Amino acid sequence: MPGSDGKSPFGLPAGELLPGERVLWSGRPVPSGFQVKNAGQAAFAVAWLVFAGAAATHFGSMPGPIRVVAGATWAIGGLSALGYIGYFIAAQGRFRRRDAYAITTWRVLAAPGLPGQRPRSAWLDQVTTVSEQGGRDGVASLALSGPVPPSRSPRRPQGQFAPASQPEFPQFHDLADAAVARDVLARARAGMRAGEVAVEPPRAGLAALPPPSAVVLAPGEQLLWTGRPARVPAWFGWSDAWISGFGLFVVVTFAVVATVPGGLSGPNAAFFAIVIAFGAYLALGRVLRRWLRIRRAMYVLTSRRLIAAWGRAVAASDLRDLLPAQASGSSVISRPAAPLAMRGWDGWRLILAWPATTVTPPVLAGLADPIAVRDLVRQAQLAARAR
Secondary structure (H helix, E strand, O other): OOOOOOOOOOOOOOOOOOOOOOOOEEEEEOOOOOOHHHHHHHHHHHHHHHHHHHHHHOOOOOOOOHHHHHHHHHHHHHHHHHHHHHHHHHHEEEEEOOEEEEEEEOOEEEOOOOOOOOEEEEHHHOEEEEEEEEEEEEEEEEEEEOOOOOOOOOOOOOOHHHHOOOOOOOOOEOOOOOHHHHHHHHHHHHHHHOOOOOOOOOOOOOOOOOOOOOOOOOOOEEEEEEEEOOOOOOOOOHOOOHHHHHHHHHHHHHHHHOOOOOOOOOOOOHHHHHHHHHHHHHHHHHHHHHHHHHHHHEEEEEOOEEEEEEEOOEEEEEHHOOOOOEOOOEEEEEEEOOOOOOOOOOOHHHHHHOOOOOOOOOEOOOOOHHHHHHHHHHHHHHHHHHH
């Protein structure tokens, strides 16, 4: 039963466990303060404050419009740097203590204590490597990973904009009983791989709409669900909104600089026009483009694949190749268990257009009931692994 804070007795978000899923082990990290591995980022934030303070002494000699832009840049950077320093020194340990870890009959899970972050999980048979790190004073961390990445290192967009390329395996940090957790994980993985876990197949017949003509089912493939976006949000989290804010900042900055006498003379005019157009695309153009694309999308879940279609374009992924589906706002995101190589403009395409639904693996955006769809996708994933 969920507690008063919306958590399960194991510290996991309410509703995170699937029907029939049992927790075999649960734990939390040992409280810790400032971590040495974050010293570089904290030092960079301090260096920015020093640089910004030195630059502030030259504000008086700048033209009026330039002074406004420089002051805004200094203020935004200074506040960001102070936020970084405060988080790494004071807040990170407090949030880390709220992390919750679990090993179940089917998955490994890590629920971050930092508000706004999604729980991470992986099916037990997807965890191929478990390495113990640290080990001082009886406290150690378990680093979990999947298949070995391809020999050629792919370009890897980070953070929220990596759903189509990179896995997110849960990690267990600073455990007092790391050896116990590792032993439980080994036995649970062996049991799942041996087929000892009973799996109930997902219920079919939830396809309210016929699949698009571009989607052709293979022999023996069963249609489980179809759907369309109900309400497409303009932005998908703070990281996405930050890109639009940055684009707006670029537009305003170069528009202000253009008002300085001589600012648009000679070749500067063409350069300013290109930069302002790019900033406008980041701020609004990409948002409108993907909104139109998602609005016309259709989603399909079968007994073997997760599919998103837009016109004749189709993006499909084998359910067995995906980590457990995650709900994020009104979207359902599925990440691959093994990194997908990215070349050329793939990384920029994700940043500028994500989550246009035809990326691979598909992103199901704008759902009316993302939790129900997430659970259905997870049940289909689990049933596919049991075959």
